[in-house]
Amino acid sequence: MAASKEDARAYAEHGYVVARELFSPDEAAAMREHYMSLRAEGPRPGDFGGTADQPEDPTHSYPRLINMHAYDVASKEWAADPRILGYIATLIDDSAVLQQSMLYFKPPGGRGQGLHQDQQYITIDPLVGMWMALDPSDEEVGCMTVAPGTHRLGMLAVQAADTSESFTDVEAVMPPSVVETPLLMAPGDVVFFHAKIVHGSYANRSADRWRRSFICHYVGAHATSFDADPGTHVSHVGRD
Template sequence: MDSLTDSQIQQYRDEGFLVLPGLFSREEVAAMITHYMALRAEGPKPGDSGGTKDHAEDPNHQYPRMINMHDWDEPSSAWASRDDLLVATTCLLDDAPVLRQTMLYFKPPGGRGQGLHQDEQYICQDPLLGLWIALERADEQVGQMVVVPGSHRHGLLPVEPADTSISFSGGQTTMPDGAVTVGIDLDPGDALFFDGRIIHGSYPNRTSDRWRRSFICHYVGAHAESFEPIQGQHMSHLPS
């Protein structure tokens, strides 16, 4: 891939997200699942997050989300720095991308989702871009990614406590009036690019036999600005 098309870039600007089907091959994502399951089986890693402790039955506690694997795992660093990803993120950020974060969300059968939020309510840099790669089929039953199209244009919104019976994170965005959520079905290897201000998240994996593993990267532009959050607009402002 040399570039995204103008209409792909425009869709990202207008809607706040863009899907690129089949960015990774089926063989690549199968190898990634094998790789990350082996890493997970090694035991705890720095920054693991199984979510709020009030739902001990949540299988995310047995398979906590890994973070910043690119700091200590060479394949993660290589996957997050692939040329095609950097071409796409350069077009969408209109700047040179700098890898800010990687995550591996295992979301086993029965696992809670993540309350709907804006990524800049966690990472105070703008512009920020999320990239979500489906390692296996992600549809409504397994708690696919859900977005509120166009919501990046609201700017940052207040945060509030999430319903931790369905969210492994304790906070969520206060929904603006008229917000409509859309679930994004993805097949293995499909990529979802999303703006750091779009409202997004996921609901629980309601199946008893399907996982919803995903490789997630966040990039900032080389000229991104750091900002101080306004009180009540950052997840750390919620009572713990």
């Protein structure tokens, strides 16, 4: 499936575009069931990103999965779905190549992720994020939040994050003029976002709702790596 011209314009202007019902609710339900079963099989490499390895954190019992496509056939197929690859190809005018896959469970009480730019982690350009809601995603459960237009600001400085709210310990230094927009999404909705747009999420404040999401990053077939400017990469923030 290709993005429309309007979608491509929105992506260029705002740094993101939401594709409603790109996947069906039944497909999202199948993914939820699959990843809950996969998580129940036991530890996997890279489970605990950031500061998630804290026994008192609800996320500790359901840590993320990362790069599932390397060992799980279903993940590889979902990440390579033509609906996703076709959409991204239109946005970047190049073939999309999978760089990374992740699954975040975000159980009730789980922390969010500090606002950041993906290229503060992955220094490749072009780079596009794909975030699919597997559960109803709203502000109560800590939905994806974006800052429209920030992809045009270049690479922002990084600083230490408040780890009582964020499972990652680094965040972007936000210009005072930035306005955050929460993305309310239904299961199967997908947001595609530019690697320089500031985005993240807040904690899951609900008592009994999950906010599971399937996330992949893609690079263009002709992408190139770059050196991060001083102070703009997560490795530039001192840690105790």
